Amino acid sequence: MAEQAKIQSTKVTIIRNDAFVQTADNLKPTLFNNAITPTQLINVQSDSTAMHNWRTVHEADIAALDNRAFGKGESVIIDFGDHQVGYVSFDIKPVGSPPDAPLKLKLTFGEMPVEMAEPFSSYNGWISSSWLQEETLIVDVLPRHVELPRRYSFRYLKIEVIDTSPKYRVSFLNMTCNTVTSADIDNAIQLNHSDPLLQEIDRVSIKTLADCMQDVFEDGPKRDRRLWLGDLRLQALANYPTFQSNDLVKRCLYLFASVPDERGAIAANLFIEPHLIADDTYLFDYSLFFTVTLYDYYLATHDEATLKELWPTAMRQVELALERLDHRGIVKDEDTWWSFIDWHEQLNKQAPSQAVLIYTLRRAIHLSKAVGCKQSVDFEQRLIDIEKATVECLWDADQGFFVSGDQRQVSWATQIWMALAEVLPEDNNKALMLRLLSVKPEVGPTTPYMYHHLVEALLVVGCRDEAIEHLKTYWGGMLSDGADTFWELYDPQNKDFSPYGSHLINSYCHAWSCTPTYLIRHYDL
Ligand code: RAM
Secondary structure, X not given: OOOEEEEEOOOOEEEEEHXXXXXXXXXXXXXXXXXXXXXXXXXXXXXXXXXXXXEEEEEEEHHHHHHOOEOOOOEEEEXXXXXXXXXXXXXXXXXXXXXXXXXXXXXXXXXXXXXXXXOHHHOOOOOOHHHOOEEEEEEOXXXXXXXXXXXXEEEEEEEEEEEOEOOEEEEEEEEEEEEEEOOOHHHOOOOOOOOHHHHHHHHHHHHHHHHHEOOOEOOOOOOOOOEEHHHHHHHHHHHOOOOOOHHHHHHHHHHHHHOOEOXXXXXXXXXXXXXXXXXXXXXHHHHHHHHHHHHHHHHHHOOHHHHHHHHHHXXXXXXXHHOXXXXXXXXXXXXXXXXXXXXOOOOOOHHHHHHXXXXXHHHHHHHHHHOOOOHHHHXXXXXXXXXXXHHHHHEEOOOOEXXXXXOOEOEHHHXXXXXXXXXXXXXXXXXXHHHHHHHOXXXXXXXXXXXXXXXXXXXXXXXXXXXXXXXXXXXXXXXXXXXXXXXXXXXXXXXXXXXXXXXXXXXXXXXXXXXXXXXXXXXXX
């Protein structure tokens, strides 16, 4: 039995498994660096047809930067040509009289043109404005070589000269971004698809995944820069047929298993620095995805030792989820953020969560048999009972849809997850998805996360053409709207959508949108 230490937090007691922490530490990835130089100077112009109403226009070749000198109130926007994650350095040279006052600069980093155009002071969302990427730099002595200490996620860098003095101006030279990723890009498995759009979607998916692959699989290098279980599951799927950084998946699984609470529940996300800390957010679906991610990892690697060691943690997530069933065998609903599923404000989480439980139970049964655990017998019986209860209580035969919550809500998320969980017989499952596409209930998908599940559900039920069409329209839509990497949020009907109150804070390189490479390759689209 591994040595365990107890860490008291406000709400829960974390039972730390030091042996697991050690295993995770031993699997720390190598980081790859690459020095990137910018490609051009740009301006932003308002354009009602462009994403967020802003487009970039070429202002000058990058060579022009060396010969320009900037005084008080002047600014420049530098384009690094593609999305970058890394550390920026440059030289500042004074021009004119000896600098008789410090130099004050404001630097603004943006993944999207809108971040160059709209002042961050206009941000009024509910999550911290400190995620907006900016920096004030005061330089006493010139010339100076600057190495910014923070890692930034960006394509554009705006430099505003707040002040010099009337006697001198400044030039910026040797602008460089030293990029960082743990993805071995040179050795990624290539795809040669005959469809140029699918080829391009695959390329941008891999770029998105690589930029999120750091010391752990981060959800987004701009925000939250954190290991979330729901994102990890999808990143791992995209990783197997591309970078095959399977040890990074293993490391993340061990990190999650290192810090369960006193009931054995796995947190929804982890902080890695200054040391491993489980966030005090627990989500029903995300905890279950520990089990699912282990299942996918085992299928991809056949790593029996890891399966054996992590199986008790995986089994525990299912047991805890089963404890949430009411007397009918239906997951209890609650008016809190108890399960994630998707960001749609009106979405009721009960039925989709029920489906996630069924989806996970199937995989847990497979794993329990693989490790020779007698729990498989109980899980098999529970699965039969729960599926029966689901059809009895949540299936609305008149509407031909599953319903969720007291208000019997019919949402896309519910049908999609029920289809993935394969609750109905094959033909009915396919009919369910086709009905969903034709009826189009009001509570729809709002994130690439939910669109991933929509496309995969279509593939699972055998609607291949519809799946390809949705994949191309949705992710292709992001490309037409200027994506260098795929975004955290994209609602084609409401392109400014943000669950955080402002599109400025959205992440435009987000793990959960990198899955087309998995869908295209795994399902041979
Ligand atoms: C957001 C992040 C993350 C996601 C959670 C639920 O904070 O975008 O990717 O997993 O929500």
